[in-house]
Amino acid sequence: RIKMKGKLVIFSAPSGAGKTTIVQYLLKKIPTLEFSVSACSRAMRKGETHGVDYYFISVEEFKQKIKNEEFAEWEEVYKDNFYGTLKAEIERIRKKGHHIIFDMDVVGGINLKKQFGDQALAVFVMPPSIAHLEERLRSRETETPESIARRIGKAEVELLTANQFDKVVLNDSLEHAFAEAEKAVKAFLAKE
Numbered sequence: 001r002i003k004m005k006g007k008l009v010i011f012s013a014p015s016g017a018g019k020t021t022i023v024q025y026l027l028k029k030i031p032t033l034e035f036s037v038s039a040c041s042r043a044m045r046k047g048e049t050h051g052v053d054y055y056f057i058s059v060e061e062f063k064q065k066i067k068n069e070e071f072a073e074w075e076e077v078y079k080d081n082f083y084g085t086l087k088a089e090i091e092r093i094r095k096k097g098h099h100i101i102f103d104m105d106v107v108g109g110i111n112l113k114k115q116f117g118d119q120a121l122a123v124f125v126m127p128p129s130i131a132h133l134e135e136r137l138r139s140r141e142t143e144t145p146e147s148i149a150r151r152i153g154k155a156e157v158e159l160l161t162a163n164q165f166d167k168v169v170l171n172d173s174l175e176h177a178f179a180e181a182e183k184a185v186k187a188f189l190a191k192e
Contacts, residue, residue, distance in 0.1 A: 010122045013106070015137065017155075022169070025178050034098040083105070
């Protein structure tokens, strides 16, 4: 078990469930939280910034960092499409005395929770339905029909892992999800 100053708050959900919106809300509401920027090997999308949205690194560099054990957790989400949390990023935030909030997929969330135990709160954001997810993904202009189908297939599997999380927040309305998430996070951070 790694003993930590800053606690970890992990938000995971299938793509399109609204976890990013909830994380952005909490960052505004709770000043001691700081966002953990993940590393990824995919290309930057329009409107993304290196070091803000992700650390964009090449597949080769990613594999080298895996070899060097520089990641707290990592996974290959699709072929040559790696995502991970750099240990240096966790340290960077903790040196400032802040708590760390993560916006990550379900496998990453479970892996991080396993590693950090009581130091981490793992929250699963539950979409009202698969149909609702599909709708949200369609409204994004970045998704192709193939990528939507792939993400929905993945979501159906991910929903089965909700019971491995400390808390499930149903995102049937954003107001409700915001309130639930804020209450859970504040209670966790207040615990000694």
